Amino acid sequence: MPMPPSSITGRFCSMPDTTQPLLLAGRWSEGSGGAVDEIENPATEEIIARVSTANDADVESAVAEAVRAQKSWARVPAAGRAAVLHRLATLIERDADRLAGILVAELGKPIIEARAEVGAAAGFCQFFAGIITTQGGEVLPLSSPSQEMWLRREPIGVVAGIIPWNFPLALAARKLAPALVTGNAIVLKPAELTPLSALAIAELAIEAGVPEGLLSVLPGRGAVIGTALVQNPAIGFVTMTGSVRAGRSILHNAADRIIPVSLELGGKAPFIVFADADLDAAAEAAIATRMMNNGQACVANERTYVERSVFDEFTARMAARLESMVIGDPADEATQAGPKASNAELLNVERIVGAAVDAGARIVTGGERPSGGAFDRGYWYRPTLLADVSNDSPVLQEEVFGPVLPVVAFDGEEQAVAMANDTVYGLSSYLYTENFSRAMRMSHSLRSGEVFINRGGPEEMNGFHGGWGESGLGGDDGTHGLELYRRKKSVYAAWSAS
Incomplete structure (x- = not known):
């Protein structure tokens, strides 16, 4: 049986002879195509891990399971979803040394900065868990005294999160925390260079109580996994941080389906x-x-x-x-x-x-x-x-x-x-x-x-991180970032005045 990341990655991820599984709908498994990526330590050029990669069929399975799991998750009260995110933050802090070691090994990030990134990952979970119960709908008066309009904010359904290699732990949390706390399921596609961090936080998310099927982490080629995610008819929102080239491709595919995207791209x-x-x-x-x-x-x-x-x-x-x-x-x-x-x-x-x-x-x-x-x-x-x-x-x-x-x-x-x-x-x-x-x-x-x-x-975290021009559209963080993970529904209600 495939083992979760903590079973096969020590503090500096040094078991290259073992293939690390991906997370498919809450279960650790090998990719159906049998392909494997070698993960290199950029400071030494040593292979530190081998990671199973996904293909189109795995994307289809992950999304189908996410659709099923999300329906139940959306019915969990906001306070219940927030409790899971608070537990995840606590587990990230508990495993801070191990997570920082993964960042050092797969990215070459200095240990001081790696610890700060671990803190940011926990912080994203705490922040979104903290504000979700303050986010309500609206009640608006209508032309008749016996009518009202209720503006509800409801989850989109299944979110595709595509993250880069430069902050692989913090950005995984930046996507999954607002997605989960608003009642969505999420399929994460980590960068080819740094999949270990996303797999590690996913393991902790399961321990924190994220239901089976609600979260998948699918390493692999962006042109394969990213494209399959954006083109899948059950994906309702794509949030991506990465290059302008990749962002253009995602925007083109999303336009064919007329679904919202958030793209945080390059900067100068x-x-x-x-x-x-x-x-x-x-x-x-x-x-x-x-x-x-x-x-x-x-x-x-x-x-x-x-x-x-x-x-x-x-x-x-x-x-x-x-x-x-x-x-x-x-x-x-x-x-x-x-x-x-x-x-x-x-x-x-x-x-x-x-x-x-x-x-x-x-x-x-x-x-x-x-x-x-x-x-x-x-x-x-x-x-x-x-x-x-x-x-x-x-x-x-x-x-x-x-x-x-x-x-x-x-x-x-x-x-x-x-x-x-x-x-x-x-x-x-x-x-x-x-x-x-x-x-x-x-x-x-x-x-x-x-x-x-x-x-x-x-x-x-309480600001809004978004760019102009080729730096993207949409954005992350704060209440404005959280809004992107929900859609609005207007409910018009009339009742008898007598």
Whole structure:
């Protein structure tokens, strides 16, 4: 009988000779096609696990079981569903060390950041469990005194959740918590690089009391599993975090079926620093916002714009901070930057930096792979600062998704806004200034779904995380994110006035 993840993955997931099952409608099983993915530790290039992958037939089975299970789950009072999510949060906290170890092993995330991600996963469960009982319907008066209209919020049915590799545990919780607490079933498709985290949280969800059939986790190729999910006639809502390319494909398939989607896609966040800002605080935030998860975050600082009068000083402060960062074993408490998630991701960073240098950019620090000792294996890249960057360079136009930071000088507010908005993306923007009026003006002028003033990221759970342009549509978090998992029903009622 296939074993759940905790039976075959230790703290650092080191049993590559055992095939880890997928979760199909609440039961651990092998994929019906017999295919297996090898999961690699990006710090060492070692195979740390083998995971059974799903196919079209598995998707069909998972969705069919989800339809059956959801009908009963929807009848459970909101407080009962919330209790299950609260138990899941408690179990995540109980297993925090094991879950953090999985993130270290399958993603190369530094252990300090891995623990923070585990905390975020528990936090999503607690947050949505906490607010669901405050979310009611509405009673509206009608034209007759003996009539009312009741606006109900009801579950959609079966949700498809598609998550990326960069925050595989937190984003699994970000999708499954609001889906389950609103009375839906959910089929999760984790990224090919990092399926272990989603499987681990699914195991805890079963222990917490999620009924059989209500939750499936189906690793496999996105072109196969993702497409099969979106095209399945029983899927009522698709929530996806990932690339623009994948988002376009999902949107196209969803349009054929006329179902709602929420797409959180790429980002190219500008980080704008005026001369009147607290430069130490701004430099610290600029680096932290760039280097979180080794730059592999959609809200990361991808472009730093600095007012010309303080450009040299601020560039030197950032360079000093980058050069002092500890790169190394992600399991070491002292490590601040680990490897890239895969060789393909590393090569993409090298391509973008190379194109920038060819176009005249100057490497202030970094710009190469470290070498020697443990760095001779794995997908490592030094934290990099680029100056003298042309605006048409790929490093200013493409999402780098790595530890590379271009810094550009600007003259005045108008130019800063024009540079910041010169992108197809529109997820996050950062602004450092002590001028309140300027901050308010720019918060209106910047074309992005989030603006952070005098603070770094990331976003918080009670906000709304959504992008403009090619950064997507819909969004996550807060009451507005929760609303996407429900649909409205108007009930008109008349009664006798006598």
